[in-house]
Amino acid sequence: MMHSYKTALALGAILLGSAGLVACGGGNGTANGGNSNPTPTPTPVAFSPLEINIAHINDHHSQLESFAAQTLKLDGIDTQVDLGGFARVTSAFKEAAGKKNLLKLHAGDALTGTLYYTFFKGKADAQLMNTVCFDAFALGNHEFDDGDTVLKGFINELQAGSCKTPVLSANIEPAAGTPLLPAAGQALFKPYTIKTYEGIKVGIIGLTISGKTVNSSRPLDSTRFLDEAASAQRYIDELKGQGIRHIVLLTHQGYENDKALAAKLTDVDVIIGGDSHSLLGDFSALGVASSGTYPSMVKNKDGQTVCIGQAGEYAKAFGLMNVKFNPQGAIEQCQGQASLLVGGTFKRKDANGQFVAMSATDQATLTSKLASVPAVKVIAPDSAAATLLSGYTSKVNEEKAKQIGSTTDALCLVRVPGESTNRSAGVTGCESANTLARGSDIAQIVAEAFLDASKRSQIALQNAGGVRVPVAAGTLTMNTAFTILPFTNVLVEMNLKGSEIVQALEDSVANHLDNKQSDGSQPYAAGLRWDLDMSKPAGSRFSNVQVRDRKTGIWSPIEANREYILVTNDFIAAGKDGYTALGKAYAEGRYINTYLLYTQSFADYVQKKATVTRPLRSEYSHQKVTTKAGVLLP
Known part of the structure; x- marks a missing residue:
């Protein structure tokens, strides 16, 4: 049986060198290696203690600008702040540069989400990332949204400057002669990279969520995605064979998966993750929910401590983890913080309930108080990064500035009703959106827009993950539309029986509850509503499914054998995100491609309405919702 490398080290330690690694000695067996000989005893090895600091972000999704007018509870009072922005991220990394043995990581999904990606396909992202000069970047699923060729351009741009950031994924194998592997031995990414601190090597292995990338993005069919755990252990063992004792996994597969x-792996020490957009740490004083502690402490297969960190989303937060290893190679201490990055200009409500700028004296006092609150970091944008970004900003401002309408209500973003993370945190009016049965306001509005665009359809369907951001009350612009719906999907109209539509709903929820794939598959619909009980077995979760008559507005039970016309985006129509029933109908040719760009359809709907409001509660697709734990949501 193979013993854990670090467990073996702990059996006995003799200091052989202050920093260098010493190979284990051979045994006393005979030349022919007969089985009767006793197993050679490895020479005990000891190392100097090591301390590293890991600075990290994840899932910035082309969100290079900051978020204005975000509400946080600062010093106990609702306060509007300027939140995040990549230039602030750069400042945070530069501020951390004095930390001992700093490792700078990005856990994937740099791409897709704003006009900076729509127009520049990763060039702007890569150049802003190079102002940080990451030590490693893990490929995320959204790096494949426009296929391997666009990803190649992004990687080339990321490595065009002096940084030469290593791009990692241990479980992706492109075919030779394709964009990511132009020729043998010339892959644009690699499974791992190695950093050396105080003469001691640290291995960083990249992982990309497999099923979700294949089902939810557009990699080439020839690009293989392998099992995450098997791939990780393979390269952990390879690094161990090189005498490397410290292993960091840089993953893009989600907090729960991390x-x-x-627990499945030997010899892993730290996991820095992304994909689930999980903000880890205690942010309760700021009025912001989190998904777990920072760092989260679990055990690996050896029974030794593993420290897990993740830092939210959209360049809003910055994680910094301090890890100390003992002379036997195990973690002795792990601590740190993810911090929300905010500007130094604050607004609070006046006597009329309007947010107005605080006085200079009050702002200075508040800034001083926040210096002792680790969950928030007041920091100015890096000037060089801001200047670089401004060159791109000027090119998109004209399009972004085009007003298409307004909304009187905050349109909150939720994937699965009852989820632990409030994806709309900081948007006034969305403080408890994730706890309500109705779920996502903005996904509901998107579905209504699709139904309006399709003159033939009775029903519109949209997957939760395709709708990217919440919307604060106020003006809606073209930038709003492209940020909500940043992909290049078109609308297709499908001919489906009522039974197939219900099965598609069951498929979508089973995709994340049973198949452990993306919860972005959660369905939202216009002209269709239901009761959902996630505590029931697969195939029996949806009940009281009703269809709204497009002319009369009257709701009636869906008929299993009646044919309906359903409009949706071409992505889930083709069966992606686990919509198996839709994929079958699509493969049979039971659809018409409208060639309507879904983002433009949303913009047209907003322009037509002029003012958008939340639908009546009776019009929401989610009527009654019971969580997986059996809790009936309000």
């Missing part, structure tokens, strides 16, 4: 993965 915790589960740790």
Whole structure:
């Protein structure tokens, strides 16, 4: 049986060198290696203690600008701030540069989400990332949204400057002669990279969520996505064979998957993750929910501590983890913080309930108080990064500035009703959106827009993950539309029986509850509503499914054998995100491609309405919702 490398080290330690690694000695067996000989005893090895600091972000999704007018509870009072922005991220990394043995990581999904990606296909992102000069970047699923060729351009741009950031994924194998592997031995990314601190090597292995990338993005069919755990262990063992004792996994597969993965692997020390957009840490004083502690502490297969970190989304937060290893190679201490990055200009409500700028004296006092609140970091944008960004900003401002309408209500973003993370945190009016049965306001509005665009359809369907951001009350612009719906999907109209539509709903929820794929598959619809009980077995979760008559507005039970016309985006129509029933109908040719760009359809709907409001509660697709734990949501 193979013993854990670090467990073996702990059996006995003799200091052989202050920093260098010493190979284990051979045994006393005979030349022919007969089985009767006793197993050679490895020479005990000891190392100097090591301390590293890991600075990290994840899932910035082309969100290079900051978020204005975000509400946080600062010093106990609702306060509007300027939140995030990549230039602030750059400042945070530069501020951390004095930390001992700094490792700078990005856990994937740099791409897709704003006009900076729509227009520049990763060039702007890569150049802003190079102002940080990451030590490693893990490929995320959204790096494949426009296929391997666009990803190649992004990687080339990321490595065009002096940084030469290593791009990692241990479980992706492109075919030779394709964009990511133009020729043998010339892959644009690699499974791992190695950093050396105080003469001691640290291995960083990249992982990309497999099923979700294949089902939810557009990699080439020839690009293989392998099992995450098997791939991780393969390269952990390879690094161990090189005498490397410290292993950091840089993953893009989600917080819960990271915790589960740790228990399957030997010799992993730290996991820095992305994909689930999980903000880890205690942000309750700021009025912001989180998904777990920072760092989260679990055990690996050896029974040794693994420290897990993740830092939210959209360049809003910055994670910094301090890890100390003992002379036997195990973690002795792990601590740190993810911090929300905010500007130094604050607004609070006046006597009329309007947010107005605080006085200079009050702002200075508040800034001083916040210096002792680790969950928030007041920081100015890096000037060089801001200047670089401004060159791109000027090119998109004209399009972004085009007003298409307004909304009187905050349109909150939720994937699965009852989820632990409030994806709309900081948007006034969305403080408890994730706890309500109705779910996502903005996904509901998007579905209504699609139904309006399709003159033939009775029903519109949209997957939750395709709708990217919440919307604050106020003006809606073209930038709003492209940020909500940043992909290049078109609308297709499908001919489906009522039974197939219900099966598609069941498929979509089973995709994340049972198949452990993306919860972005959660369905939202216009002209269709239901009761959902996620505590029931697959195939029996949806009940009281009703269809709204497009002319009369009257709701009636869906008929299993009646044919309906359903409009949706071409992505889930083709069966992606687990919509198996839709994929079958699509493969049979039971659809018409309208060639309507879904983003433009949303913009047209807003322009037509002029003012958008939340639908009546009776019009929401989610009527009654019971969580997986059996809790009936309000």
